[in-house]
Amino acid sequence: MIPDHAMHVLPCRGELRASVILLHGYASRASVHSEDGMAFVNDGTEVVMPDAPGHGSRDDGRLARIAELPDEPRRAAIHDIAREWIGELPGLVANCKQRGSKRIGLVGISMGGFAALGALAPPCPFAAIAAVLAAPTLLEPTLHDPANVTPGQPPVLLGLAGQDTAVPPEPGRRFAEEYGAELHEYPESEHFMRGEDWHDLWNRTAAFLRRQLHRNLID
Numbered sequence: 001m002i003p004d005h006a007m008h009v010l011p012c013r014g015e016l017r018a019s020v021i022l023l024h025g026y027a028s029r030a031s032v033h034s035e036d037g038m039a040f041v042n043d044g045t046e047v048v049m050p051d052a053p054g055h056g057s058r059d060d061g062r063l064a065r066i067a068e069l070p071d072e073p074r075r076a077a078i079h080d081i082a083r084e085w086i087g088e089l090p091g092l093v094a095n096c097k098q099r100g101s102k103r104i105g106l107v108g109i110s111m112g113g114f115a116a117l118g119a120l121a122p123p124c125p126f127a128a129i130a131a132v133l134a135a136p137t138l139l140e141p142t143l144h145d146p147a148n149v150t151p152g153q154p155p156v157l158l159g160l161a162g163q164d165t166a167v168p169p170e171p172g173r174r175f176a177e178e179y180g181a182e183l184h185e186y187p188e189s190e191h192f193m194r195g196e197d198w199h200d201l202w203n204r205t206a207a208f209l210r211r212q213l214h215r216n217l218i219d
Contacts, residue, residue: 001091006030006051006058010037017044018103018127018213019096023085023112024049025133026078027063029056033109039206040107045213048096052111053084082115082138089115093125103127105209110167110191114138117175120156122148128212130205132159133191135171152180157208159201162187182208 008030012018020040024033030049037047054062066077089106096104105128108116113134119126120139139149158181160169169185176183184204186197193201 002050002088003058006056008034008037008049008051010034010041010047010049012041012046013043015044016046016100018046018105019099019101020045020047020105020107020209020213021089021092021096022047022049023106023108023115024052024055025110025112026052026081027055028109031056036202039202040105040209042210045210046096046101048092050085050088050092053081053088055081078111079114079137082111082118085112085115086118086138089119090125103213105129105213107205107209108132108134110134117156120149120154124154126154128155128157128209130157130159130208132201132205133161133164133167133193134158135167136175137171139175149179151178155208155212156181157205158183159205160185161189161191161193161197163190166191 022033022037024030030051033049037049040047051058054060066074069077093104104126106116106119106126107130110133113131114137116129116131117134117136118138156179158172158176160172162169162185184201186193189197
């Protein structure tokens with residue numbers, strides 16, 4: 001369970017109807033994305049930003065240990081953090097619903113995006129998912145099993161950088177085609193995206209979540 005002090009909430013305007021959970025990247029923290037999170041706040045929609053295991057207010061020394069690892073073990077350790085975070089998402093969802101949220105969207109950046117795509121494995125409680133600079137690595141064991149993952153359900157947006165060497169875009173491209181995800185790729189950007197590309201992608205991500213959550217609330 002995520003402790004209360006590791007939860008950052010941007011409240012909605014008016015009565016709460018929907019929540020967007022925003023997952024940050026590796027070696028970052030939730031509070032860094034307060035301004036980004038405001039893109040999702042509107043009438044009835046709040047934003048919930050938790051610190052990842054071992055990050056921010058949950059620092060337990062593991063990031064320093066991971067930083068000393070060679071590339072492959074370090075990548076595996078980061079994926080392990082994302083898996084641990086996935087295990088905490090049901091508690092976050094239950095907390096949002098207890099406060100009155102009827103529909104919940106999930107957005108993840110880099111490591112948070114890996115967790116967001118991994119959360120597609122059933123039972124998936126999210127009305128929509130957006131993953132930025134991520135790949136379906138944590139979902140791959142169930143991705144091609146129709147009993148586990150139904151393409152297009154829930155709707156997914158995927159944002160990729162064409163020159164990304166930290167998270168190469170090809171696995172994301174394949175996933176987007178197979179799953180039917182809304183794909184936005186920026187061919188000139190690296191993992192730390194050009195400012196204009198990041199701004200465009202984040203606006204598209206916010207529009208996607210508003211569209212999906214609003215439609216589901218009406219339905």
